[in-house]
Amino acid sequence: MKKIDGGVTAARGFLAASAAAGIKYEEREDMAMILSEVTCVTAGAFTRNLVQAAPVVRDKEIVEGTGKARAIVVNAGIANACTGEEGMRCCEEEAQEMAAVLGIRAEEVLCASTGVIGMQLPIDKLRSGIRQMAGRLAGTREAAAQAARAIMTTDTVPKEAAVQTEIGGHRVTVGGMCKGSGMIHPNMCTMLSFVTTDVCISRELLRKAVKANVKETYNMVSVDGDTSTNDTLLVLASGLAGNKEIVEEGEDYALFCQALGAVNEALAKMMARDGEGATALIEAKVIHGASKEQAAVIARSIISSSLVKAAVYGHDANWGRILCAMGYSGANFDPLHMDLWFEGGGRRELIYRDGKAWDYSEEEAADILSCQEVTVTADLKQGEEEAAAWGCDLTHDYIRINADYRS
């Protein structure tokens, strides 16, 4: 498996386009679409928030129903959440427009929206955007990059990742794009993420691979503890790679899972790193845990703590807050028999061992915390399981961005 430069057009059969529809932002593109040359098997993951945006409701029906799709249309600026019947109608009309313009079936069109909750989408602007995009569809690197940029809201950088692997002698590609960067918290991630692949795989195994992988990637990211109404991951597999269809767990399935996992983990970490106002990516690693679940719960609790996040922002080695966050996670462990390490910029410092502070250098610890990637490792000394979670520091800019988001 190797990383390649690319996004949603990296895999065979996928085209992308973007347009400035003027939905909320001016002077930038705010709509994107992905089209597959053939009908794809699809799998996804959706917010578990009880309040679900209209496109989430519609996509779930398709993904859990036929499980087939050919296109995705996305807009930034307005989330189409808490918009009642009118919001649902708008989704349907958007899909109809896509179908008419692209010559495909509306039931094969998935929709996604991100932005302000509670406002209605301007359907005329969406229609106009769709028509513009239809004339621009391309399978180029540039088309993918522009699409990744068009779906951004408070993101500061577009987010793409792609890998290639070989399955049964055939080159298989997985590529994707996503956007953050607020309302981000496990269950699942707040985000829109779109992953395309040319692997040939049965619907059942694609679903299985996605379900398992989401737990270890998107659901291990937290920016602010708020699980949004719009969280959506959509994975489309075109089957054009030419490999023998993967219909059971085995070597081919494992290779695909590895590639899918690499793309999803890369996208998840990009979201954490670009969390609203963030200056650093915080990785929490829990090692030698008694169970995977225990390690994951503790890792998530560390990167979700406002106080830990603010301490990293201040480059303040206030490790007590980490112990505290571990302690209220709900998972069991022995605070008197564990170690805590800080890592960053190639350096590593033992901070706490077996019940009390280690004789560490405050200066060295502060230096580590001023790196752009900081890893906090908790060694539970219990078993062989481990987990990682990703978050970001909590900064003045998070407040600035969120105190007045709508204006």
Add this chain to the structure above:
Amino acid sequence: MKKIDGGVTAARGFLAASAAAGIKYEEREDMAMILSEVTCVTAGAFTRNLVQAAPVVRDKEIVEGTGKARAIVVNAGIANACTGEEGMRCCEEEAQEMAAVLGIRAEEVLCASTGVIGMQLPIDKLRSGIRQMAGRLAGTREAAAQAARAIMTTDTVPKEAAVQTEIGGHRVTVGGMCKGSGMIHPNMCTMLSFVTTDVCISRELLRKAVKANVKETYNMVSVDGDTSTNDTLLVLASGLAGNKEIVEEGEDYALFCQALGAVNEALAKMMARDGEGATALIEAKVIHGASKEQAAVIARSIISSSLVKAAVYGHDANWGRILCAMGYSGANFDPLHMDLWFEGGGRRELIYRDGKAWDYSEEEAADILSCQEVTVTADLKQGEEEAAAWGCDLTHDYIRINADYRS
């Protein structure tokens, strides 16, 4: 029942004192003590964090063991958490010093600490502080007020409340003090709170009253989602009011519960209002819920949301974030059949009804959100149960305070 001006010395039999022991702060008092003239029955509530500070471990043993106490000694600046065996020994020596100086038994001395995690307490300074305080013990209003000031950390104002009621023809007083103001989140509140009363009540009923009331007061407060290692509520009842001992649930018990509840609710709200960096108290009320539990879970979720808190700071009527926080609370309700109101400064505005935005005035809503007390009411239209929770806005000052707390 009536509110009175007072704190921990308001009830009969209680003396207080404070001193500048130089534990961390300079030029201010940082220790306090409360002494009862007689042995009290005691009840309490403690953090459910797995990582528990040494004084929490010691107090729990006493409160759940003999259930009797005569004195409480408190310090601010160092939390005595994650301090291993040395921390436990320090607590014991502190209690021994109290016993020697006051002529009471060490097993009747409760200890509490708040401040930085992971540092050892300087026992010599504690001893010196205790000796200073012993010479200053007084049952005056002023002594209580100074004690409330001495236990502050990042609090900006001292927090005291007291009420008087009549039970069986006898005047009964309940008074208390507490401190916040970071690491504050349900289960239970992060805080130290000390409540004294002269009611005559059995240990069993005092425990019952405290347990029930904590759920509706301190556990309904959140500042930042972090449940601390030191959360402690201690309630001491001297029995000096002269009322017939309350030994069963009945009118007398109900009157006492009402008085205890009034003090605890007042203290809890003061903590929320003085949350780190806060400019506003946010009250979330859930009415017409199907169950008490449902209403409480939703109310807590609203006041715990970073995005809701940042929106209030920005006076931005971003009600979608409130719906979103209700939706991920885990409680069931129907977002298409409920209302949302904003209240503040004597005004009230309907914002959302049955699935979509009401035609409200953005200007009026922004005016309401700029009040120092903002109430968000969610009417679930399901039943007759209700709950309230209290939090504060999330501001630039929260970041400033917490990015560099230790220096």
